[in-house]
Amino acid sequence: MSIKIALAGNPNCGKTTLFNALTGSNQFVGNWPGVTVEKKEGKLKGHSDVTIMDLPGIYSLSPYTLEEVVARNYLVGERPDAILNIVDGTNIERNLYLSTQLMELGIPVIMAVNMMDILEKNGDKIHLDKLSEKLGCPVVAISALKGTGIKEAADKAVDLAKKAATVTIAHSFADSVEAVISAVEAKIGSDVADEQKRFFAIKLIEKDDKIKDMMKSVPDVSAEVQKLEDEFDDDTESIITNERYQYISSIIHDCCTKSKKSEGGSVSDKIDKVVTNRWAALPIFAAVMFLVYYISVTTVGSWATDWANDGVFGDGWHLFGIGTSAYNDAADEYAPYDAEIKGFLEAAEEKAPDVTKEFTEVYDDEDAQEADVDAAIKAFTSNSAIKSLTTEVNIAGEDEDEELVNVNVATFETALEQEEPDPADYGVWVPGIPVLIGNGLDAIGCADWLSGLILDGIVAGVGAVLGFVPQMLVLFIFLAFLESCGYMARVAFIMDRIFRKFGLSGKSFIPMLIGSGCGVPGVMASRTIENDRDRKMTIMTTTFIPCGAKLPIIALIAGAFFDNAGWVAWSAYFVGIAAIICSGIILKKTKMFAGEPAPFVMELPAYHMPTVENVLRSMWERGWSFIKKAGTIILLSTIVLWFLMNFGWADGSFGMLEAEQLDSSILAAIGSVIAPIFAPLGWGNWKMAVAAITGLIAKENVVATFGILFGFAEVAEDGAEIWGQLGASIVPIAAYGFLVFNLLCAPCFAAMGAIKREMNNTKWFWFAIGYQTVLAYIVAFCIYQIGSVFTGNIHVVGLIIALLFVAGFIYLLVRPYKESDTLKVDMKKKAFAK
Amino acid sequence: MMPLSMVKAGETNIIRKIGGKEEVRKFLENLGFVTGGEVTVVSEINGNMIVNVKDSRVAIGKDMANKIMV
Numbered sequence: 016m017s018i019k020i021a022l023a024g025n026p027n028c029g030k031t032t033l034f035n036a037l038t039g040s041n042q043f044v045g046n047w048p049g050v051t052v053e054k055k056e057g058k059l060k061g062h063s064d065v066t067i068m069d070l071p072g073i074y075s076l077s078p079y080t081l082e083e084v085v086a087r088n089y090l091v092g093e094r095p096d097a098i099l100n101i102v103d104g105t106n107i108e109r110n111l112y113l114s115t116q117l118m119e120l121g122i123p124v125i126m127a128v129n130m131m132d133i134l135e136k137n138g139d140k141i142h143l144d145k146l147s148e149k150l151g152c153p154v155v156a157i158s159a160l161k162g163t164g165i166k167e168a169a170d171k172a173v174d175l176a177k178k179a180a181t182v183t184i185a186h187s188f189a190d191s192v193e194a195v196i197s198a199v200e201a202k203i204g205s206d207v208a209d210e211q212k213r214f215f216a217i218k219l220i221e222k223d224d225k226i227k228d229m230m231k232s233v234p235d236v237s238a239e240v241q242k243l244e245d246e247f248d249d250d251t252e253s254i255i256t257n258e259r260y261q262y263i264s265s266i267i268h269d270c271c272t273k274s275k276k277s278e279g280g281s282v283s284d285k286i287d288k289v290v291t292n293r294w295a296a297l298p299i300f301a302a303v304m305f306l307v308y309y310i311s312v313t314t315v316g317s318w319a320t321d322w323a324n325d326g327v328f329g330d331g332w333h334l335f336g337i338g339t340s341a342y343n344d345a346a347d348e349y350a351p352y353d354a355e356i357k358g359f360l361e362a363a364e365e366k367a368p369d370v371t372k373e374f375t376e377v378y379d380d381e382d383a384q385e386a387d388v389d390a391a392i393k394a395f396t397s398n399s400a401i402k403s404l405t406t407e408v409n410i411a412g413e414d415e416d417e418e419l420v421n422v423n424v425a426t427f428e429t430a431l432e433q434e435e436p437d438p439a440d441y442g443v444w445v446p447g448i449p450v451l452i453g454n455g456l457d458a459i460g461c462a463d464w465l466s467g468l469i470l471d472g473i474v475a476g477v478g479a480v481l482g483f484v485p486q487m488l489v490l491f492i493f494l495a496f497l498e499s500c501g502y503m504a505r506v507a508f509i510m511d512r513i514f515r516k517f518g519l520s521g522k523s524f525i526p527m528l529i530g531s532g533c534g535v536p537g538v539m540a541s542r543t544i545e546n547d548r549d550r551k552m553t554i555m556t557t558t559f560i561p562c563g564a565k566l567p568i569i570a571l572i573a574g575a576f577f578d579n580a581g582w583v584a585w586s587a588y589f590v591g592i593a594a595i596i597c598s599g600i601i602l603k604k605t606k607m608f609a610g611e612p613a614p615f616v617m618e619l620p621a622y623h624m625p626t627v628e629n630v631l632r633s634m635w636e637r638g639w640s641f642i643k644k645a646g647t648i649i650l651l652s653t654i655v656l657w658f659l660m661n662f663g664w665a666d667g668s669f670g671m672l673e674a675e676q677l678d679s680s681i682l683a684a685i686g687s688v689i690a691p692i693f694a695p696l697g698w699g700n701w702k703m704a705v706a707a708i709t710g711l712i713a714k715e716n717v718v719a720t721f722g723i724l725f726g727f728a729e730v731a732e733d734g735a736e737i738w739g740q741l742g743a744s745i746v747p748i749a750a751y752g753f754l755v756f757n758l759l760c761a762p763c764f765a766a767m768g769a770i771k772r773e774m775n776n777t778k779w780f781w782f783a784i785g786y787q788t789v790l791a792y793i794v795a796f797c798i799y800q801i802g803s804v805f806t807g808n809i810h811v812v813g814l815i816i817a818l819l820f821v822a823g824f825i826y827l828l829v830r831p832y833k834e835s836d837t838l839k840v841d842m843k844k845k846a847f848a849k
Numbered sequence: 850m851m852p853l854s855m856v857k858a859g860e861t862n863i864i865r866k867i868g869g870k871e872e873v874r875k876f877l878e879n880l881g882f883v884t885g886g887e888v889t890v891v892s893e894i895n896g897n898m899i900v901n902v903k904d905s906r907v908a909i910g911k912d913m914a915n916k917i918m919v
Contacts, residue, residue, distance in 0.1 A: 075879040079872055109881040109903040250871075256878045260886070283906065284891055288858075291892045291899055508908040512895050515910075615910030616876060619899060 018065045018176045021090060023117055024101035025110050026072030027501075027620030029129040032629060033101055033159040034069040037169055044636060046775055047085045054085075065173055068095060074109075076116045077252075078225040081547065090120055091211070091229060096176035097123045099168065100152075101159070104128045104141055105281075105621065107271060111263045114150065115186050119217060121210025123175040123182055124152045127168040131156040137281075138274030149266040151185025160626060182210055186266075188258035191246060195220065195239045202234035221252040283621040287505070296509045303502070308528055311490040316532065319485035328478030331439065331446035338442015345436035351410045352430040355420065358408030359427045367400040392431060396424050449474050464671045472657030477650050481642065483765065487536040488638050490529060494540055495633035499625035503543055504617060511615055517596045518603030519556075520549035526557045527595065534558040534762050538769040539637055545617075548608050552599060554773050555783045558762040559594040561587050564714035565758055570733035571718050572754040576747040583751075587758055594759055594790065601827045607782075640772060652764045656712055659685065677723045682708065695813055696756065696792070697749025697799040707756065713763045748802035752795035759791035793820050853888065854896060854914035861889040862919035869916040880907055882917060 022037075024030045035042075038057025047054045055069035070089060071082035078084050090098070100117050102110040107128070117124050128141055147154040153171055157164035187193055199216040207215050207230060218226040219236045220243065227233045240251050247254045290299055310316065326332030333339045364371045377383050377391035395401060405423040420426075438444060446454075449470055456466040497503045503522065510521035522544045530537025537557045544550040561569065565587070573583035602608050663672050663680035672680055686705035693699045693707075702724045710717040718734040725737045734741070745753070761767060761784045771780045800817035803809060850865050864886050867874050881903035882888070889901040896911030909917075 074876075077875060077879060079876050079879070103905075106904040109905050112879070112881070252875060253878065256875075257883060260881075260883050284901065287891050287899055287906065291894060293892075293894050296894055504908070508897060508899065509894065511910070512897055615897065615908070616873070616880065616913055617908050618880065619906040619908050621906075 018062075018097075018173060019068060019093070019095040020059070020065060020097045020099055020172050020176060021068045021070055021095040021122075022099050022101065023070045023086065023090070023113070024072065025074055025103060025106075025113060026618060028072070028101055028103035028106075028110060029159040030069065030072055030101050032626075033127070033129070033157070033165065034067065035629065035632060036159060036162055036165050037067055044640075052081055052085050059169055059173070062169075062173060065176075067099075073113065075113055077221075078223055084225065088229075090117075090122065091214070095122060096179070097125065097172045099172045100124050100126045101157075102126055102128050104130045104134045104156075105137070105139075107141065108260075108263055108267055111150075111267075112259055115259050115262065116214075118150065118152065118182070118184050118186065119214040121182055121208065121212075121214065123179075125168065125172045125175055126150065126152055126154045127157045127164070128154060129157055129159050131164070132158045132161060140272040142270050142272075146266075146270045149185060149270060151183050160623070184213065186259075186262045188255075188262065192243065192254065192258055195243050199234070199236050199239055202236065203230075204232045204234070206231040217255060221255055222250075223252075281621065283501070283619075286622050287619070290502070291505055291508060300506060300509050303497070304525070304528055307490075307493045307497070308532070311486065311493055311529075311532075313532075316486040316489050319489055320482060320533075323485045324478070324482035325447075326445075327447055328449060328474070328482050329447045331444055331450055333438065333441070334443035334445050336442075338438075338444065342436060342438045342441040345441070349433060349436055351420075352433045353435070354410050355408055355422050355426060355430040358406060359404070359422045359430075362406035362422075363401055363404060366404055367398065370395060370398045370401065392428075396428060448478065467661060467671065468654070468657060471661070472654050473650065475653075477653060483533055483535055484638060484642060486533065487539070487641065488634055490536045490540070491634040491637045492630060494525070494543065494637075495630040496625060498543055499623075499629055499633070501620045501622040504619045507617065508619070515615070517599030518549075518552055518608065519595075519599050520544050520546055520553070523549065523553040523556075526553050527560055530557040530560045530562060532563055534560075534562045534766040535641070535769045537562070538766060538773055539641060541773055542637065551774065551779060551783075552602055552608065554770055555602070555786060556595040556598050558766050558770075558787065559598070559759055560591045561758055562714070562762075562766075564763065567715045567718045567733055568710075568754060568757050571721070571738075571741070572750050574733055574735060575738035575741040576750040583754070587754065590755055590758060590794075594794070597824075597828060598786075598790065601824075602786075604827070604830060641769065653712060656682075656709070660709070677705075677720075678702075695800070696752050696795045697803075698745050698753050700744060703745070703753060707753075707760070710757055711761065711764055711767075713765070714757065717757060746806065746808075748806060749799050751802070752799040755798055756791045756795040759794060760788045762787070793824075797821055850918045852915045853890070853900070853909075853917040853919050854898065854911060856890045856919060858890050858892050861887055864888055864917060864919055866918040867916065868918065869913070873913070874916075877913070877917070881905065882907075888917070888919065 022030055022034055034055060034057065037059055039060050041060070042055060042057040045054045045056075046052065052071050057067050057069070059065035059067050068089065070086040073080070073083045073086050076083060076087045076090075078087070089095075098117050098120070100114050102114060114124070114126060126146070128143065128146075131141075134141060141156075143154045143156060153175070155164055155168045155171060157168050159165065188196070196213065196216050199219055200212045203212050203215055203219075215226060215230065219234070220240060222240065243251050243254060249257075289295060322332060333342070360371060360375065374391050374395035377387055402424055405421055407419050408422050410418045410420050422430075439446070452474055453466070453470055456469065461469075494503075497506075503525075506525065507521035510524050512521075514521050514523050523541075525543065526537045526540040528537075529540050534557060537560070538554055541550050541553045541557065544553055566584075569584050569587050573579050577583050659682040660677065660680050661672055662670065663676070663683065665672050665676050665679045677683060682705055683701060686701035686708065690699045690701040690704045693704055698704075702721070705724065706717045706720040709720040721734055721737055721741060725740045741750075762770075767780075767784060770783055771777075774780045774783060796813075797817045797820050800810060800813040801821070804814065853862070856862055864882060864884055866884060867877055867882055886902060891899040891901055891906060893899075896914065897908065898911075898914050899906055899908050901907075
């Protein structure tokens with residue numbers, strides 16, 4: 016027989032730590048049906064037939080938050096065999112409030128008093144036997160962090176579940192209240208099990224609307240409610256709450272002995288006095304954020320990303336860096352020869368283009384036979400025009416100074432004889448995955464198109480995404496640490512008033528800061544925001560901040576159109592921040608975001624040092640869920656896009672294309688079809704449209720695509736080679752619009768995958784992507800149409816529409832809005848009716 | 850009676866009354882804010898407060914603090 020044990024307790028009472036300790040790695044993480052509340056199940060260590068269900072942290076079984084509704088529906092609907100109620104011993108009074116409600120469910124309860132070690136340190140005592148007697152359930156002492164007492168608690172829970180003991184409720188309320196509860200219990204029909212009647216009766220008295228959905232017939236209890244309210248001159252729910260607290264206060268002095276020492280304020284209070292101090296709070300927060308950003312994005316993070324992208328998913332890397340310095344020395348030594356060869360060839364091309372071309376074709380061909388290369392060198396150097404050629408080449412020496420060197424055929428030949436160092440010859444070289452797979456495919460004689468699909472499509476696409484994993488893991492370690500030590504809750508408190516103004520939460524700052532490095536971990540960092548509305552809003556707006564991959568686009572546009580002006584880059588950040596603020600203000604006034612909790616109330620957990628295991632586990636859970644996503648959605652998208660880019664009609668037939676033939680691909684055809692959509696933005700050129708589409712794989716692809724489309728196989732990161740051609744193809748104001756469009760529109764597949772994962776809802780995912788793209792389009796449209804006025808190139812219709820957009824936008828920003836302060840929980844009945 | 854938002858950091862008071870919308874008031878009650886209970890202000894930034902109630906620290910916004918009378 017399988018046994019189900021539910022783990023219930025207040026938030027921050029050590030529930031997750033206990034759950035991890037009980038189940039080990041044997042966990043299944045998902046979401047509760049229809050809501051974004053995390054659902055965790057696991058098998059008890061050493062008992063494969065015992066399932067532990069980790070319920071969300073709750074303060075009561077009332078219906079005011081999503082977590083409470085989810086937990087309550089599970090406890091009442093699924094009826095676990097036992098409840099393991101974990102209680103924070105340092106804060107027992109408040110924790111017992113939930114316990115008294117759990118006892119009424121008619122399910123055997125075992126109470127585990129956590130943080131006993133801290134209590135003892137403070138000199139406080141909890142008398143477990145008294146507590147057990149007063150509450151009518153077994154009580155054990157544990158320390159979830161240190162792992163003491165956990166096994167006993169689990170064994171007792173299993174025993175209790177097996178016995179299916181009947182439950183006696185030890186706590187009681189005032190006589191008059193008890194009388195009313197009995198009266199209501201008598202009215203409840205047989206559809207409710209006897210042991211559950213007290214729970215339903217109390218909920219009915221509390222006028223809990225949601226409880227009625229769980230009953231077949233609802234008795235009319237208005238007379239009883241009226242009677243109680245008249246007697247106590249209060250509403251019934253407050254009466255019951257007060258009764259509970261009164262019972263707890265009446266037993267607490269028997270059960271606990273507090274030492275005088277703890278009266279002066281705990282360690283956490285002292286830390287809070289500094290960390291949340293009116294003056295020190297922001298500087299401390301800025302320092303912490305700088306440290307997190309500096310390590311996880313700038314230093315360790317970028318090192319990890321470079322390693323993953325250029326090493327694991329590139330050519331390869333030196334194991335533990337062995338051989339890297341030797342290779343660098345050799346490469347430095349070779350650099351002057353390389354410069355000589357390049358400079359000589361350049362001069363030769365000017366003088367004798369045909370001969371030079373013949374030579375470079377063979378010389379650059381990696382598959383050419385050695386004999387052919389030798390012959391080509393001979394033919395080239397013996398050419399009369401080349402023989403007489405002498406040119407001056409700039410060679411960068413040490414200390415950045417440059418040296419002019421005369422290069423003639425003789426020096427050219429010596430330079431050619433020098434071997435170019437191969438990193439693989441130095442130290443311990445580990446080839447990258449693409450190299451390994453490429454070699455493997457060559458070895459089995461794989462068809463060209465298939466190896467192209469695997470290497471350029473799948474490996475390159477998924478690799479580009481997985482390349483961010485190491486950096487994300489570094490970041491997640493920090494987030495997990497900040498979260499579990501208790502600082503994250505303070506962040507929300509410190510930043511809340513600022514962010515609240517535009518509909519975001521205090522915690523939204525962290526995803527946005529991280530998003531300036533990469534949107535993927537940025538979006539995933541939104542997990543720390545508990546409030547559903549704030550989280551959704553943060554997910555939708557985080558990718559507006561220009562991430563690292565968007566910087567090459569900024570550099571390209573700034574270089575090609577604006578003479579590298581600095582204002583282009585900072586205006587991009589300004590546009591991003593403005594888009595976040597405006598979106599926040601506009602969205603919070605829409606129906607979709609209205610009506611959910613607005614008032615700021617949250618418990619701040621006590622500061623404590625998290626265990627390494629818990630931090631690593633939290634890091635891995637987040638990282639793994641992203642990797643899984645990369646394996647599905649992103650894989651599929653990259654394959655489709657690869658196909659569209661590499662197949663098309665060339666030379667009269669359909670087939671696979673060379674890289675230079677991108678202009679006859681299916682993607683180019685699609686680009687031509689959708690290009691007119693972008694005509695009102697001033698860049699209705701199919702090349703621009705295609706570049707914007709390839710940006711979906713990764714934003715830096717926009718630059719590379721331009722390179723291919725303008726006839727260069729490879730361009731520098733900022734696309735310096737194509738500045739001239741690009742500059743001639745559209746007007747600067749349209750180019751700026753193009754930049755803004757790419758900054759704001761749907762992010763890359765990796766980030767979209769993260770958005771889908773975090774939204775956990777297809778409708779919301781499309782709404783987010785749609786909102787971003789529409790906003791990007793409208794802003795780019797307004798920039799071009801209104802900007803054209805200043806360049807003297809007015810399109811009357813376009814200008815009018817643009818002005819209408821601006822007017823509408825301003826209206827949406829300033830329209831009156833009443834802040835909602837109701838807590839509405841909308842939970843589909845299906846979720847528990849089954 | 851005065852709103853909690855007027856209380857200085859470090860002071861302990863007895864809660865007299867909790868106002869505001871019903872749902873929010875219930876949520877506060879579940880967190881331990883009950884009439885007759887003690888509440889201590891730990892710190893305050895721009896009207897947002899951290900208070901100690903029933904041995905736990907709770908952060909509340911200015912608008913909420915205005916509705917808790919002590």
